[in-house]
Amino acid sequence: MANRGEILLPAGTTFVTVGELPKLIAAALYPPVSEEPTLSYVLKHQSDGQPVPLSQEDLGELERIFEGMPPLVSGVPKAQWPEYAFAFVHASRKPDWHLVPVWNAPVLNSVILRTDAVEQHKRALAAAILDGQVISRTHSLVPLAPNDGSIPMARILIQDIERYVSVFGLKVHVANSSVAHFENPRLTGGGDYGRLRPKDREPHPPLQPDQPTGAPVRPETEIGSAEWRANNAKAAAEARHSQPGGSREKQETIRGIWATGKYSTRDICAEEECGGLGISFAAARRALKNTPEPNRS
Numbered sequence: 001m002a003n004r005g006e007i008l009l010p011a012g013t014t015f016v017t018v019g020e021l022p023k024l025i026a027a028a029l030y031p032p033v034s035e036e037p038t039l040s041y042v043l044k045h046q047s048d049g050q051p052v053p054l055s056q057e058d059l060g061e062l063e064r065i066f067e068g069m070p071p072l073v074s075g076v077p078k079a080q081w082p083e084y085a086f087a088f089v090h091a092s093r094k095p096d097w098h099l100v101p102v103w104n105a106p107v108l109n110s111v112i113l114r115t116d117a118v119e120q121h122k123r124a125l126a127a128a129i130l131d132g133q134v135i136s137r138t139h140s141l142v143p144l145a146p147n148d149g150s151i152p153m154a155r156i157l158i159q160d161i162e163r164y165v166s167v168f169g170l171k172v173h174v175a176n177s178s179v180a181h182f183e184n185p186r187l188t189g190g191g192d193y194g195r196l197r198p199k200d201r202e203p204h205p206p207l208q209p210d211q212p213t214g215a216p217v218r219p220e221t222e223i224g225s226a227e228w229r230a231n232n233a234k235a236a237a238e239a240r241h242s243q244p245g246g247s248r249e250k251q252e253t254i255r256g257i258w259a260t261g262k263y264s265t266r267d268i269c270a271e272e273e274c275g276g277l278g279i280s281f282a283a284a285r286r287a288l289k290n291t292p293e294p295n296r297s
Helices: 021-029 056-065 078-089 106-130 158-166 226-242 247-259 266-277 281-287
Strands: 006-009 015-017 038-045 098-104 155-157 171-174
Touching: 006 021, 006 158, 015 021, 015 158, 021 106, 021 158, 038 078, 056 078, 078 098, 078 247, 098 247, 155 158, 158 171, 247 266, 247 281, 266 281
Parallel strands: 006 171
Antiparallel strands: 015 155, 038 098
16 A cells, blocks of 8 residues: 555556546545544534534533543544543533534545545646646557547656656655566557566456556446445535534434433433434434443442
């Protein structure tokens, strides 16, 4: 996997297609992440309104409630939240509002930013080709006229890519390989031109459209396809549900309340708390499904 700020290409790659380059740039800017959610900030929610930021007085109340515990600050892992929820609900002088956590979602943020970056760099690359800043080429590496240069299967040589992406603070790295000779272009099978391969290696299978030369054949989600639109809509829905006051926050809040042991059954917990959270009983009850039994000792 490439580091942030680096486009890593397979050994022997000598060009990348116009259609693939924006995806590689976006992946270098926002590589996949697998971090667990952490606390971004907290809001307070009263039964008669939407979640709002905490006042200085509210922060003082939390300091009193969480005295002796690690400070509730940005970056606290999500797994530690039930401890704070328990302390808040069982405080001797509990405020008349609920505490609503807002989480950083690194995986979702990375997907959204990477998807947007692909679209932005498609437009930027097309403009650079039209202005003559980037030279795209035919399968035989003959330069194309700027007006024709943005076709997805046009090719851009590695040295031209290095100059272009340096403007964005990116570097290109082609993996090392023992090179025995340069194979002549074959006129059968697509996308095998300009590939340096050892003599004894089996012929490389034809590449799929918009795939960097030398990369393994793999299925791609094409920009604008039905699958791409579905993934985009899913990412947008995830972002909407994860925003302050969204359904995910409310689900986490009621789960935290249930974990405190305040209620004897999930039905009672859902019925008592759904109004204050601004959700239906059914939604509250679904959020409590399969939650572990709280420690009531």
